[in-house]
Amino acid sequence: MLRRTRTSRGARVGAVVLSLALVAAACGGDDDSSDAEEPAEEPAEEAEEPAEEPAEEPAEEAEEPAEEPAEEPADTAAEEPAEEPASDATTVRWFVGLGTGSQDEQIDRQQALVDDFNSTHDDIQIEVEFVPNETAAQTLATQIAAGNAPDIIGPVGREGSNSFAGQYLDLDPLIESTGYDLSIYPTAQVEAWVDDDGALRGLPFASYPSAMFFNTELFDAAGLPYPPQEYGPDGTAVYGEGTEYEGTWDWAKVEEIGKLMTIDSAGLNATEEGFDKDDTVQWGYIHQWTEPPMAQGTFFGAGKILQEDGTAAIPEQWVEEWNWYHAAKHESGFVPDQTEIDSDLLAGNAFNSGKVAMANTHQWYTCCLFDGDGNAAKFWDLAIVPSYEGNVVSKLHADIFRIHKDTENPDEAFAVLTYFQDDIALDLLTIYGAMPARPDIQADYFANLDATFDQGVTWDVIVAGGQYPDVPSHESYMPAYLESLTLIEELEGEISGDPTLDVDARAAEIEAQLNEIWAAAEG
Template identity: 40%
Template sequence: MNDTQRLGQRPGMRVPILLAAVALIGAACGGGGTAAPSATATPSPTEAASATPCTPVEIEWFVGLGTGENEEQIPQEEAVVEAFNDSQDCIDLLLTVVDNTEAADTLATRIAADDAPDIIGPIGIRALQSFGDQLLDLGPYIESSGIDLSQIEPGLVEAYNVNGKQIGIPMAVYPSFIYYNKSLFAEAGVAEPPHEVGEQYEGEDWTWAAVRELALKLTVDTNGNDATSADFDPANIDVYGLDAQFTEHDARAWATIFGGSGSAVADDGTTAQWPDNWREGLQFMYDGIWTDHIIPDETAVDALAAGNTFQSGRIAMDVVHQWYTCCVYPGEGDPAVTDWDIAVLPVGPDGTITSKLHADTIGILDSTEFPDQAFEALSFLSQSPELVTTWGAMPAIESQRDAFFAALDERFAPLDIDWNVSTLMLAYPDNPSHEAYMPNFQEADSANKDLGSKIWNTPDLDLDAAIDAHIELLQEIFDSAN
């Protein structure tokens, strides 16, 4: 090789030079995308907040970890974002909506890629177990901004205090109760369920045993025989007496609905357990599906309005949360659910009423470069009642609830739904939550869903043995967290 040969002429160097040239061209064309603001080019958070006029900073709000990603909810969220951006010049709030099934993956990937959004939510208690450690402590910001949390039940505020960090301001609460199809009750000739706590049903205490008796009368086969009849054909059921739709495979949730509050983790925080009332709860579920045939199995659920079972018009009673008002369409369905109301939950095997509670908040990721501005945006969002309305949520702020229920009344007119039931049930939340912390959360949660799937799909299951095996599995999963 000639020593005077130029670098580019050396065969071995051509490819690297070519690549470097491509990279340079790419960089020159602005391939960097939305680069993080440099320290010299961007004012510090304090400067940005105080300077007038200011250079707007971008704050990204990531929606999808809980509710908020439905097509009909997005325009309202966009309107709130626009209202915030119009209200000031220093922060440019951007909305990113991700499908719920991909939201956690997307967020984790973006955190890993150092491209995390600033604000996330609405985020429920379950999702919080996955990202709680990545959230900013809002305590100092709440204190300095003078936000009044006294209108929110202390228990709800406490639910978002994780390891001493206040990681969210409760925005939305969703107690659960019984939605019931009044037409099916009339057809079966039975009285409607109680609307008041402590009220009896047909002279008997309102317990899950009473619910079972009622559900047997409401479950009807295609020949018109109800489940109390000797001629009842469980292979051809037309109407089911009871369901807890959208609980899907979550064994903890099923156990809580029918058994009451409990925890899969003992007080020491490391030992796996399955409380007796949860065993009873799952036994109720299992018998309801496979012995009494009052609850649909997964195959039947798939055939009932693709999972939105109450909407199918073939479910008489359905235990669901407040958010389910999102998905009842009185004008649709065959038969349409034209006349429905809500009733209180019964007393469980633990002797108390348990209304499984969902709650949503908005949090700030601690990786944000602009925590002050992010908190300013979060404050605006958390005090926008139209957001909780579009999420179908009962506002955590008590003074906003009348407007929320009035909006629902307008939507479901001429039906006169007894929303007092929802307020009553808020006093009986599951504590600890059915979505509460477990060591190695994602794996343990997945194992619980495996158990739920097994119960939902296996007609000849030895339930006690399955639960015993499940406790052993949970213990292995918990142990692997250390």
């Protein structure tokens, strides 16, 4: 059976609305302190990021309950499968919209998969509900508070999941009872989904590792070696082996090469006397749509703000990275500042402009490497992520499916979830534009990308990056999640737009404010 819920396009759900709706649901439920997952982009982070980072969340608009009754009855009836399920069939409700999946162009294709399942299964029938991303969190919170939670939620990334921490089912007992084979997934990706309490509440599905995108044409013009494209045994690698530029491929090397690739209108690079930072026409590097503070901080090492004692402590390596990136924008200038990013030259999509040599971002960024006429950009390839103090982190965005903890049909819900993971995984991933977490179906996915980007992209870099996810994730749960996230992300604009910012002092201020917010939330 198929049920569509279409409400008005709005904005991101606010913390107040969401927390009020969840108060009732929180009473009597297991309080899980961390749910680990874009980027996704989604794009979109999410969504997405993707999006996120192509899918990063829109703003809130109140849901319009009057619209649902106003749906046209004839259309709704027409969407029902031709045959009614057997009366003893178990209905599994699937909620789509908290992450990707509720765009108009995605709905019919998912409906076809649902209809095919329902026509071939007498024991289980799937009922799917599509809700626009902008109102999905509010809708789901209302359902949970009313004791009417769906069985399956997803696909959804970690950030989308965090607003409902404590609401997801531990899958370990079902994995054990069914003998489900986790070996089809890379061990590192399974471990990335293990929560702080040791429970696995989701299986790897859609994966978006990060990599260094680099402009081959700019490197060729400068006569510089390309960044390395293979990780060494310990994850690190050497740049420019056998050349005068030889050295460890780390963030210091990115800065060195980035300055050489940063050019002003007189043709001087950022290392030469007379270089005019305020008249730059080409830049060496950017965090491409990965500038939210917790995301960019992770490039210097994985970490999380919530400590075991329940207090907030910003990881030292994140503050170091924030200082590094702030100086790169406002002192040496090899990274564009906000004014330059918004200029006609870079047009808000800096690397795609062809005027930036390197960009660290996620695989979902292939969504946006096109010119104004829709022609795919062919000037780029992929390199591995640089190390920091010997450690490599290929920051991971990912989407998964969750089962609600209060489902009355855990066995049937798990059967449907594994059907998504196994039988129709490639169909769903194609609809969502996501790389498979399963290595055995990745070749078909990349073959499709090669048809668009036929310059010979080194896709192996993306796959290899999956070995180095950020554990713990930069999107790990925090108390008062939406309020905390909003506070932290104020720093993004400050780093990019304020040359006088005292990063250390601001980080200390944010940490103190988080502790106040969390203490108030406990009270």
